């Protein structure tokens with residue numbers, strides 16, 4: 001089974017208590033305060049792992065708790081930092097909070113987000129000593145860690161995705177062009193879960209990923225058949241490959257059926273560029289007629305997955321139709337940037353990135369301070385962390 005959704009509960013560790021302690025040494029009757037601080041609680045972190053295929057690991061275990069920080073002790077000993085719990089998720093996982101707000105989009109290998117921040121540690125009594133209060137008889141307790149219920153949603157990352165009615169030959173085509181071996185059979189709904197295939201350029205210079213998604217039928221967007229469960233996996237494909245069984249003469253009608261479902265699903269799928277692949281031409285004596293005037297249709301191919309006719313040409317063209325994605329911005333001075341927060345669509349004017357020194361704001365500085373504060377909090381920033389804004393470094397207040 002393929003699991004593209006999971007609901008998990010994360011609980012960060014509690015901060016350790018500060019110590020209430022006075023120095024005790026031989027021949028020193030009244031030592032001063034020397035209670036150390038507690039250690040901060042451990043975070044729960046989600047990290048995108050390119051080796052994971054889906055979210056099925058979260059079927060067995062859904063609750064995760066990071067370790068508490070250790071208590072401070074005398075002689076100014078700090079408590080140990082609570083160990084972080086790191087949960088691996090497949091690349092392409094989006095994280096939503098209970099209100100359905102997107103917290104993070106872990107769309108690149110290694111991308112991380114702090115899903116629950118560890119509690120702040122309590123300070124030891126030494127910290128409260130002043131010239132007038134030389135023997136503070138108190139220390140702080142640590143604060144509880146954050147807790148959250150999160151919805152994880154995997155949206156596959158592919159350059160192109162195969163769409164079409166059941167039995168059109170989508171899986172047959174993926175088998176022809178890629179390393180994937182999806183099941184092929186003469187009955188509808190053979191493919192029950194999305195499959196990703198890697199396609200090598202004929203000259204070996206590039207690779208593309210193509211997703212095979214279960215067949216769509218009329219009503220798919222409302223839950224008929226299997227399709228709508230998987231329409232989300234089309235969202236990130238730059239090109240839709242519309243496979244049509246051309247044995248019958250109603251190709252345009254079949255195209256329209258699928259188009260209605262894409263439009264009903266929304267998310268811009270109905271505006272995506274499409275290549276039409278008229279398959280099963282071996283079953284015809286004449287070439288299939290297809291004259292649909294639609295600006296989204298960038299190319300029309302005639303192929304037979306049975307004989308292989310037209311498949312090489314299709315494969316070559318696929319590399320022209322899917323230009324290389326812009327390479328990720330080169331890391332300056334070895335810094336690794338991870339997207340950790342992106343405001344909701346509509347307000348996508350800035351992003352908070354995590355660097356190995358702290359955080360960096362990309363894009364327009366938000367005029368609304370609360371918006372910035374919320375973004376920093378969602379990104380896991382704490383008071384005292386550094387954030388770089390337009391080349392200047394600030395301490396977060």
Ligand SMILES: Nc1nc2c(ncn2[C@@H]2O[C@H](COP(=O)(O)OP(=O)(O)OP(=O)(O)O)[C@@H](O)[C@H]2O)c(=O)[nH]1
Nearest residue numbers: 167168169170171172186189190191215280305306
């Ligand atoms: N004659 C002929 N048969 C084909 C061709 N391509 C696929 N088929 C057959 O069509 C049937 C369906 O092929 P699949 O690749 O499983 O179709 P699909 O679109 O993945 O179907 P679902 O997974 O059910 O959505 C199988 O019996 C294939 O062998 C072709 O070019 N010519």
Ligand SMILES: [Mg+2]
Nearest residue numbers: 170171190191
């Ligand atoms: Mg299939």
